[in-house]
Amino acid sequence: MPPTARKLAPVPCTGADNLTVTRDGDAAVLTIDRPAKRNAMTQAMWAALPGVLAGPAADPAVRALVVTGAGPSFCAGADIAGLLGGADPRDPMADLRADNLAAQAALRTFPKPTIAMIRGHCIGGGVEIAAACDLRFADPSSVFGVTPAKVGIVYPPSSTKALLDLVGPATTKYLLFSGELLDGAAALRTGLVDQLVEADELEAEVRRFTGVLAARSALTQRATKEVVAALTAGAGADAVVARWYEETISAGELPEGVAAFAERRPPRFGWTG
Structure with missing residues (x-):
């Protein structure tokens, strides 16, 4: 260990x-x-x-x-x-x-x-x-x-x-x-x-x-897992993506990512699921 x-x-x-x-x-x-x-x-x-x-x-x-x-x-x-x-x-x-x-x-x-x-x-x-x-x-x-x-x-x-x-x-x-x-x-x-x-x-x-x-953004990572799983299964990917787009905005991850980029600092993502 x-x-x-x-x-x-x-x-x-x-x-x-x-x-x-x-x-x-x-x-x-x-x-x-x-x-x-x-x-x-x-x-x-x-x-x-x-x-x-x-x-x-x-x-x-x-x-x-x-x-x-x-x-x-x-x-x-x-x-x-x-x-x-x-x-x-x-x-x-x-x-x-x-x-x-x-x-x-x-x-x-x-x-x-x-x-x-x-x-x-x-x-x-x-x-x-x-x-x-x-x-x-x-x-x-x-x-x-x-x-x-x-x-x-x-x-x-x-x-x-x-x-x-x-x-x-x-x-x-x-x-x-x-x-x-x-x-x-x-x-x-x-x-x-x-x-x-x-x-x-x-x-x-x-x-x-x-x-x-x-x-990195835990929200992006969770969404990626679900989108990849949906694409691999061959069904439902569009609905999964739409749901996660909404979550991205409501959770404040995207505004924080944009602000961090503009301010040249590491982002402070807070989404935990």
Whole structure:
């Protein structure tokens, strides 16, 4: 944990013991904390994730969320031992799949910018977590793979769509057909990663960037997330934009931004949602 970080109140739900939330400046840091298993996600951890995210989502002092893994790995995926543990013999993955999809949705709809800070293994469910974040910063030790073809699983539509939006149809098919791994350089080239940063600079760069985000308009950032989501879904973008234009004026963000530009000073944005 960085020297400036402080631990937030624990979340009282099963599985949350392996999901640690701390504050580092203006950012909340969610650490997947199961290093002995390369931070593989159990069903309890998937189920706990939406509740863990609820606190920083509602905290106006939190301006961004950083998701990372304890130790040398980000997340090696879902814990294979729990894949077939469901109660329905016709679909023993049903409960796990529901918890997994709910966790991804909670990350995708988190109301503030989210950054996956990736070292080492980012495999399977790890890629789902990273793809559900807004941005992905990684170091050269990072290794990415989407491996349902190795165990005979059909990848969910929402997970496939998230991957497709990042890397396009050809790379999506390459990863899903083969289960082959991409190193950090290949991940950057294909669009799976947004920034590739030297290992000893990764944490500092993520901290610097979250500071940049905190200095910008939270209203613009929230609106951007909603507009991008609407455009990606292919419906409703005009109505979303119209609503946010009205909010921009009524909240005073635009007048403050214009005044700050004219006065050559940093803007003092006050909108918190």
